[in-house]
Amino acid sequence: MGSSITGVLRLAMFAAWVAIIIPLQWPALKLRLPYARRVPMSFHRGCARILGLRWRVIGEMTANRPTLFVANHTSYLDITVLGSIVPGTFVAKAEVADWPLFGFLATLQNTIFIRRRKSEAREHGNALRDRLEARSNLILFPEGTSTDGVRTLPFRSALFSVANTRIDDRPLTVQPVSISCTHLDGIPLGRNLRDLYVWFGGMDLVPHLWRSAKAGKLRVDVEFHPPVDIDMLGSRKALADHCSRAVARGVEAANAGRDRPTPALPVPRPGDGAAAKTAEKAVA
Numbered sequence: 001m002g003s004s005i006t007g008v009l010r011l012a013m014f015a016a017w018v019a020i021i022i023p024l025q026w027p028a029l030k031l032r033l034p035y036a037r038r039v040p041m042s043f044h045r046g047c048a049r050i051l052g053l054r055w056r057v058i059g060e061m062t063a064n065r066p067t068l069f070v071a072n073h074t075s076y077l078d079i080t081v082l083g084s085i086v087p088g089t090f091v092a093k094a095e096v097a098d099w100p101l102f103g104f105l106a107t108l109q110n111t112i113f114i115r116r117r118k119s120e121a122r123e124h125g126n127a128l129r130d131r132l133e134a135r136s137n138l139i140l141f142p143e144g145t146s147t148d149g150v151r152t153l154p155f156r157s158a159l160f161s162v163a164n165t166r167i168d169d170r171p172l173t174v175q176p177v178s179i180s181c182t183h184l185d186g187i188p189l190g191r192n193l194r195d196l197y198v199w200f201g202g203m204d205l206v207p208h209l210w211r212s213a214k215a216g217k218l219r220v221d222v223e224f225h226p227p228v229d230i231d232m233l234g235s236r237k238a239l240a241d242h243c244s245r246a247v248a249r250g251v252e253a254a255n256a257g258r259d260r261p262t263p264a265l266p267v268p269r270p271g272d273g274a275a276a277k278t279a280e281k282a283v284a
Contacts, residue, residue: 002213002216011209014047014050040110051080052217053080055220062175064227069138069174071178074181076102076199077181078141093115132167133167147198171229177224180223180250184216197212223253225246226264249265
């Protein structure tokens with residue numbers, strides 16, 4: 001599927017774009033120059049244009065700074081799309097740093113790499129808090145892996161530990177975000193073509209990138225759900241569950257072709273069993 005000529009041109013332009021960005025960003029990070037924070041968003045927007053990625057934003061991104069944005073994860077292309085829209089720092093598992101090329105690019109955008117070891121939890125927590133106290137947004141994929149774009153895995157509550165951080169004695173704002181690739185060249189994307197975007201399981205990276213580069217223009221729906229915080233939900237687990245349900249409903253709505261924002265889930269008050277049941281019925 002797609003044109004090999006298009007694929008070659010896109011990948012050549014991508015390589016040229018990377019070659020331009022590296023000598024700009026690398027010394028900026030080392031010298032801690034102010035513009036180092038702005039380069040990643042410009043880089044992602046350039047990559048999206050080159051690779052034929054377009055997006056439609058549904059809902060409103062919170063203006064609160066800093067914010068923890070939590071999203072479902074279907075592909076490495078999610079990073080390009082979200083990075084084009086949300087100014088902030090990605091949080092990724094440590095293995096990403098070892099990926100050929102993409103690991104280096106992640107380092108250039110100041111990604112925070114974390115290992116799931118209790119012995120390193122405090123160190124990682126300090127790194128996250130330092131970014132938040134510097135008013136830098138964080139972008140997290142709490143499923144812990146990528147999926148097929150149809151189902152959304154439950155969010156891991158352990159990854160929400162940073163939500164306990166308080167900025168100016170106020171709880172950290174957390175905003176759930178749904179990401180779904182929905183169209184190819186303006187035509188709704190069927191399940192059989194979804195893997196032009198999604199990358200999960202045992203898929204090889206290079207063949208997938210080549211297939212995506214050859215395709216036409218892919219549209220990705222990015223839905224921002226109402227922001228919440230840990231004080232509203234009462235616990236890290238309740239916060240993770242609420243965000244997971246909100247994101248899953250947004251993905252389902254996008255895949256079904258619904259154009260309006262997903263109705264917001266009611267936020268149960270801590271200890272309010274009736275409200276919690278109402279939220280569960282809304283999900284069903």
